[in-house]
Amino acid sequence: MKSGRTAVALDGMGGDQGPGPVMEAALDFPDDVDLMLVGSVPVLREHLGSRPLPGHITLLDAPESVSMADDPLAVTWGRRGSSLLVAAQAVRTGLADAMVTPGNTGAAVLAAAVRLRRVPGVRNPALATVLRGPGAGQTVLLDIGATVVAQPEWLVEFAVMGVQYARARLGVPHPRVGLLSNGHEVTKGGPAQRDAHLMLATLPGYVGQIEAYDVLSDRVDVAVTDGFTGDVMLKTYERTLDLTALAAVSAVRSFSGSLADRRARQVSQAVRDALAADSGGVLLGVRGVCVVCHGAATAHDIAGAVRLAADCVRADVTGGVTAAFAVARRTDRIAG
Amino acid sequence: MKSGRTAVALDGMGGDQGPGPVMEAALDFPDDVDLMLVGSVPVLREHLGSRPLPGHITLLDAPESVSMADDPLAVTWGRRGSSLLVAAQAVRTGLADAMVTPGNTGAAVLAAAVRLRRVPGVRNPALATVLRGPGAGQTVLLDIGATVVAQPEWLVEFAVMGVQYARARLGVPHPRVGLLSNGHEVTKGGPAQRDAHLMLATLPGYVGQIEAYDVLSDRVDVAVTDGFTGDVMLKTYERTLDLTALAAVSAVRSFSGSLADRRARQVSQAVRDALAADSGGVLLGVRGVCVVCHGAATAHDIAGAVRLAADCVRADVTGGVTAAFAVARRTDRIAG
Numbered sequence: 001m002k003s004g005r006t007a008v009a010l011d012g013m014g015g016d017q018g019p020g021p022v023m024e025a026a027l028d029f030p031d032d033v034d035l036m037l038v039g040s041v042p043v044l045r046e047h048l049g050s051r052p053l054p055g056h057i058t059l060l061d062a063p064e065s066v067s068m069a070d071d072p073l074a075v076t077w078g079r080r081g082s083s084l085l086v087a088a089q090a091v092r093t094g095l096a097d098a099m100v101t102p103g104n105t106g107a108a109v110l111a112a113a114v115r116l117r118r119v120p121g122v123r124n125p126a127l128a129t130v131l132r133g134p135g136a137g138q139t140v141l142l143d144i145g146a147t148v149v150a151q152p153e154w155l156v157e158f159a160v161m162g163v164q165y166a167r168a169r170l171g172v173p174h175p176r177v178g179l180l181s182n183g184h185e186v187t188k189g190g191p192a193q194r195d196a197h198l199m200l201a202t203l204p205g206y207v208g209q210i211e212a213y214d215v216l217s218d219r220v221d222v223a224v225t226d227g228f229t230g231d232v233m234l235k236t237y238e239r240t241l242d243l244t245a246l247a248a249v250s251a252v253r254s255f256s257g258s259l260a261d262r263r264a265r266q267v268s269q270a271v272r273d274a275l276a277a278d279s280g281g282v283l284l285g286v287r288g289v290c291v292v293c294h295g296a297a298t299a300h301d302i303a304g305a306v307r308l309a310a311d312c313v314r315a316d317v318t319g320g321v322t323a324a325f326a327v328a329r330r331t332d333r334i335a336g
Numbered sequence: 337m338k339s340g341r342t343a344v345a346l347d348g349m350g351g352d353q354g355p356g357p358v359m360e361a362a363l364d365f366p367d368d369v370d371l372m373l374v375g376s377v378p379v380l381r382e383h384l385g386s387r388p389l390p391g392h393i394t395l396l397d398a399p400e401s402v403s404m405a406d407d408p409l410a411v412t413w414g415r416r417g418s419s420l421l422v423a424a425q426a427v428r429t430g431l432a433d434a435m436v437t438p439g440n441t442g443a444a445v446l447a448a449a450v451r452l453r454r455v456p457g458v459r460n461p462a463l464a465t466v467l468r469g470p471g472a473g474q475t476v477l478l479d480i481g482a483t484v485v486a487q488p489e490w491l492v493e494f495a496v497m498g499v500q501y502a503r504a505r506l507g508v509p510h511p512r513v514g515l516l517s518n519g520h521e522v523t524k525g526g527p528a529q530r531d532a533h534l535m536l537a538t539l540p541g542y543v544g545q546i547e548a549y550d551v552l553s554d555r556v557d558v559a560v561t562d563g564f565t566g567d568v569m570l571k572t573y574e575r576t577l578d579l580t581a582l583a584a585v586s587a588v589r590s591f592s593g594s595l596a597d598r599r600a601r602q603v604s605q606a607v608r609d610a611l612a613a614d615s616g617g618v619l620l621g622v623r624g625v626c627v628v629c630h631g632a633a634t635a636h637d638i639a640g641a642v643r644l645a646a647d648c649v650r651a652d653v654t655g656g657v658t659a660a661f662a663v664a665r666r667t668d669r670i671a672g
Contacts, residue, residue, distance in 0.1 A: 191485070211567070231518035246604070285493070290448045
């Protein structure tokens with residue numbers, strides 16, 4: 001454990017909206033943490049305006065920067081003076097204890113890899129986050145974007161790192177680790193998941209392959225996946241959360257008077273109705289309509305699936321697909 | 337378009353809870369659709385109990401069944417009398433217009449492929465669903481589980497099928513198609529996405545690579561991905577929706593009196609607070625703490641990321657990871 005004050009190097013140039021939000025955050029931040037705003041000092045000063053710079057905030061000059069649009073590799077060639085590298089260098093030299101960047105993930109990962117360097121034994125760093133929900137406990141999810149496609153060996157590394165993170169961050173002494181897959185059965189997952197599953201067998205706390213439901217539950221403390229899948233999962237989680245929050249608001253607005261339990265249930269139902277997906281999946285590409293719903297489908301789900309199937313028949317979904325491929329075969333190109 | 341009555345073959349045996357929910361759904365279903373309950377007739381009768389069988393419901397005997405636990409291949413060997421195959425056969429022979437199963441997805445896909453057969457030109461059928469949200473429009477998402485790893489060519493097929501589905505089901509004349517990836521830039525995605533992206537260039541309505549946020553927005557009408565990623569995205573969406581709905585309820589319960597706009601905002605905030613993920617990702621595996629947040633991070637997000645970074649320093653996350661890999665190197669095995 002570190003004692004004394006913590007110093008954080010804050011990349012002031014990386015974000016989509018420039019230094020504005022970073023400056024705002026820094027000025028509002030309690031002074032129990034020392035902040036190093038890294039960026040073009042003139043630009044930072046400009047955003048500071050007439051406001052005085054609190055004693056716990058210092059400016060660290062970095063003439064260049066890497067934007068979201070830049071190729072991550074830009075950080076390694078030409079931009080040696082970039083705020084990303086300067087921030088990383090500050091951590092490497094001990095000037096700062098940590099770096100924070102709102103910028104280009106790929107560039108940040110690269111900057112950290114070249115300046116902070118990797119932990120010996122780690123082939124691929126991973127980005128981790130913690131998902132939490134009411135009664136769902138907290139779950140470390142990694143990788144959420146440091147990698148794209150992950151080799152089985154990398155997934156094992158992620159698991160080891162995730163365990164350490166869950167211990168240090170969540171205080172879970174013996175974290176349970178799951179490998180994110182499309183189901184629990186051993187037959188699930190792609191080659192990478194199946195190989196990683198075998199390799200993970202010796203990892204203490206490994207519970208096996210899990211599905212996305214389990215990540216947002218109290219079944220595991222750590223969920224391991226590749227950066228591509230992690231990115232999709234996290235963004236889906238966040239966007240759904242936003243949409244649901246909006247739905248909740250409109251639901252609440254639509255009710256007057258005090259909200260008793262009945263009303264609360266109505267709110268819940270309204271939120272679900274506003275966002276609920278199909279109660280089944282339509283199998284496209286076969287000569288006939290086929291709807292598949294969850295094994296755990298309720299009567300309500302199944303009724304919805306039947307309605308869905310009937311709709312597909314009336315709309316002649318199969319005919320449309322068949323026609324499209326007939327055209328494709330004739331013209332030997334894709335039919336829109 | 338089909339005219340006249342629609343007949344749906346309903347697999348009564350596939351679900352986790354047996355025929356109960358299916359029977360319930362069938363009996364409650366309006367009689368504008370003919371239903372064929374497929375399964376062991378004695379078992380179905382038992383679940384029917386003393387209730388009379390409405391005229392629009394018939395029982396179709398299938399002595400065998402395929403459970404969720406079964407290897408999907410079970411449907412092709414030995415279980416020729418399974419409710420899945422009998423239901424598919426009913427559609428093939430025209431006895432039914434559609435089949436619905438709450439069962440084993442892999443087996444259902446296989447049963448449909450062997451009995452209904454694939455549309456000529458389609459190498460791989462795909463499962464599609466529609467996601468919708470307030471102001472987010474509706475988006476067809478496929479594949480959600482008919483495949484696992486998808487070849488680029490398959491993704492192109494999915495796109496073509498998705499376009500047809502969006503037209504037929506959502507009535508969108510010229511659907512916009514996106515390829516689900518981890519970002520918009522051409523450099524994003526894995527090999528499969530990058531190759532598919534090039535192949536999709538000629539598809540009318542193709543807008544390029546999209547991220548999960550875009551799927552739950554009005555930017556596209558069709559989102560194309562492999563079955564593994566689609567499964568993760570859909571389950572994340574559904575689970576987050578449930579958690580958020582619960583959060584909304586508790587939020588509403590916690591307020592008394594009438595809910596004005598201010599209260600509504602409080603509900604929204606409570607919902608977000610209850611489920612919000614970290615405002616940044618912690619990069620594990622480098623010699624130092626590095627938190628990366630979204631390029632679009634707000635001041636609030638960045639302040640959270642700074643706090644997160646400080647917490648990681650105090651908890652010595654890096655030391656934990658470093659130690660674990662030191663052990664791993666010494667003992668040449670994974671340290672939990």
